[in-house]
Amino acid sequence: MNGCFLYIIVTAHYIKYGSEFVQLLGYGITINPKKRSKQYSDHTGVEQEFCYLFYGQTMHIKALESIIKQRVASKCHKIYGEPVEWVSPKAKMTVDEMVTLVIDTIDQQGFPIKMLKDDFLPFNNLEHHRKITVKELNANPDLYLV
Numbered sequence: 777m778n779g780c781f782l783y784i785i786v787t788a789h790y791i792k793y794g795s796e797f798v799q800l801l802g803y804g805i806t807i808n809p810k811k812r813s814k815q816y817s818d819h820t821g822v823e824q825e826f827c828y829l830f831y832g833q834t835m836h837i838k839a840l841e842s843i844i845k846q847r848v849a850s851k852c853h854k855i856y857g858e859p860v861e862w863v864s865p866k867a868k869m870t871v872d873e874m875v876t877l878v879i880d881t882i883d884q885q886g887f888p889i890k891m892l893k894d895d896f897l898p899f900n901n902l903e904h905h906r907k908i909t910v911k912e913l914n915a916n917p918d919l920y921l922v
Contacts, residue, residue, distance in 0.1 A: 779910045780807045780834045782841055782889075783826040783899070784874055785816065793865045800853065801869055802862040803878075805841050807834075809908060814901050825900035827871050830878060831913050831921060832889035840889060843881050848874075890921035 782805050790797040806812035809829055816824035830837070851867035852859035863869045882889045892899065892908070899905055913920055 778834045779831060779914060780805055780837045781809050782830040782837050782844075782878065783809060783812070784828040784871065784878070785824065785826050786871060787820065787822075788824050789820055789822045796865070798865040800862045800865065801871060801874060802860075803841070803844060803874065804861050805837050807910060809899055810901055810905060813899065817901065823900065825898040827898055828875055828878075829892040829897070829899050829908070830882070830889050831892065831917075832887060836887045836889055839885070840878070840881060840887055843885065844878060847877060847881070890917070893920055893922050896920060 783803065785802045785804075787800045787802075790799055804812075809826060813824055813826060830840070832840075845861070848863060848869070849859065851863050851869055853862040853864040854860065863874070879891075881887075896905065896908060899908065908920065
């Protein structure tokens with residue numbers, strides 16, 4: 777079975793948005809969350825972590841991401857006029873609202889996608905997350921997934 781992850785992230789750093797300093801809420805997909813969180817950290821100069829990780833077959837995760845993109849399209853942040861997988865601060869969407877949207881979409885679509893257990897969240901690039909891989913989750917899903 778192939779597999780991948782949908783992640784939810786809140787930046788560990790603040791950006792200036794208008795006259796305020798805010799953190800950005802975002803989402804995306806990856807095959808390797810350890811590598812992806814490191815990429816975010818390297819690009820921002822600050823350790824980053826994923827608030828939530830959802831795991832499933834690649835085709836289901838890609839379909840889930842596509843639906844989430846459609847459902848948050850009006851709330852998307854734009855960079856150089858192009859929408860990105862970050863929620864605009866003016867939308868004031870919370871992590872809980874994003875998680876509810878993802879879980880509701882999984883339920884509505886009947887996707888066999890599960891969430892990483894709280895014991896492994898937030899997910900960052902530390903040693904105790906080294907086993908969170910596609911191979912390991914396929915071999916021992918009950919150990920890691922709700």
